[in-house]
Amino acid sequence: MTFVKWISAPLLVAGCLVASGCGDGKTTVKVKVLKDGAPAPGVSLVLYAGAAASEGGVTGPDGIATITALPGDYKVTASKKPVGEPMDPKAMFTKMAPKKGGMNKAVADTSQAKAEELADEFTKQDKTPLSLKIPPAQNPVELTVKGK
Numbered sequence: 001m002t003f004v005k006w007i008s009a010p011l012l013v014a015g016c017l018v019a020s021g022c023g024d025g026k027t028t029v030k031v032k033v034l035k036d037g038a039p040a041p042g043v044s045l046v047l048y049a050g051a052a053a054s055e056g057g058v059t060g061p062d063g064i065a066t067i068t069a070l071p072g073d074y075k076v077t078a079s080k081k082p083v084g085e086p087m088d089p090k091a092m093f094t095k096m097a098p099k100k101g102g103m104n105k106a107v108a109d110t111s112q113a114k115a116e117e118l119a120d121e122f123t124k125q126d127k128t129p130l131s132l133k134i135p136p137a138q139n140p141v142e143l144t145v146k147g148k
Helices: 002-020 089-096
Strands: 027-035 044-049 052-058 064-069 072-079 131-134 141-145
Touching (some): 044 064
Parallel strands (some): 027 141
Antiparallel strands (some): 044 072
């Protein structure tokens, strides 16, 4: 009986800490990205604490990404590259076929190379004007980006 009392108290305290979310100290923040005044879906966000990438997320159809990170001040980069159409299997064989001059000279199809949709200033850590403070004063936090 004494053993049960001795082990129950620490387990109860540990369970309360895990349930309250104070175990890792992270805070969940919603970040809404706007482009031309409208929600911007499919934008990849990366948070930087100093020179190191910390956390990140991708905006959904509503332009909102949910990010969980430790309290602090972060620089934020944003990137959006369009998703290409699936390649037709016949076209894949044509484009990936060996070129004249012998074997092993197949060239990858770059016709669907993805171009960045956002201005360069948002994609570079040393140039981005975007920042985020966690915990935020408001939730969701709104970040505005511009296209090229």
